[in-house]
Amino acid sequence: MLDNIQEVGSSQTTFFELLGGQASGVENIRLLVETFYDIMDSDPKVAALRAMHQADLTEAREKLFMFLTGWTGGPQLYIERYGHPMLRARHLPFSIGDAERDQWMFCMINAMHRLKFEESLMIKLAQQLYGVADFMRNRQEN
Numbered sequence: 001m002l003d004n005i006q007e008v009g010s011s012q013t014t015f016f017e018l019l020g021g022q023a024s025g026v027e028n029i030r031l032l033v034e035t036f037y038d039i040m041d042s043d044p045k046v047a048a049l050r051a052m053h054q055a056d057l058t059e060a061r062e063k064l065f066m067f068l069t070g071w072t073g074g075p076q077l078y079i080e081r082y083g084h085p086m087l088r089a090r091h092l093p094f095s096i097g098d099a100e101r102d103q104w105m106f107c108m109i110n111a112m113h114r115l116k117f118e119e120s121l122m123i124k125l126a127q128q129l130y131g132v133a134d135f136m137r138n139r140q141e142n
C-alpha cells in the first residue's frame with residue numbers, strides 16, 4: 001500500500017489524496033486510527049496514555065477517525081457532526097506533557113510502520129502530527 005508516492009508534502013497534494021483520496025483515503029485513515037488505538041490498548045510502554053482514556057475506546061476511535069479525515073483534507077466529518085474541534089481546549093482536562101505527547105506519537109508512528117506506509121509519507125505525516133501533539137501540551141515542565 002501507498003508506494004510510488006512522488007509528491008509528499010507538495011502544496012498541491014493533500015495527505016488525504018496521498019492516503020488514497022476518493023478511492024481509499026477514508027478506508028486508510030480508518031485503518032490507521034484502528035491500528036493506533038490497538039497499539040495504545042496493548043503496548044505496556046504507553047500504559048499511562050491508555051489510562052487517560054475511557055475503558056471503552058469506541059468513541060475515541062470514531063472521533064479521531066472523523067477528525068483526521070478532515071484534517072488530512074478529506075470530508076470534514078468531525079466538523080459536520082460536532083462543530084469546530086477546539087482541540088487544545090478539549091484536551092485541557094488531561095495533563096499532557098512531553099511523556100504523553102511522545103507516547104501518542106509512539107502509537108501513531110508504530111501504526112504507520114505496521115501498515116507499511118511509504119516512508120516519505122510517513123515522515124511528513126509524523127512531522128505534521130507532531131506539531132499538533134506538541135501544541136496539546138498543557139503541563140509546565142522544567
Ligand code: HEM
Nearest residue numbers: 052053054060063064067090094096100101104132133136
Ligand atoms: C499529545 C498527546 C495527546 C493525548 C495525551 C491525548 C489524549 C486524549 C484523551 C484522553 C482524549 C479523550 C478520549 C476518551 O474520552 O477516551 C482525547 C480525545 C481526542 N483527541 Fe487526543 N490526545 C493527544 C493528542 C491528540 C492529537 C495530536 C490529536 C489530533 C491529531 C488528537 C485528537 C483527539 C480527538 C479528535 C479527540 C476527541 C475530542 C472530542 O471529545 O470530540 N489528540 N485525546
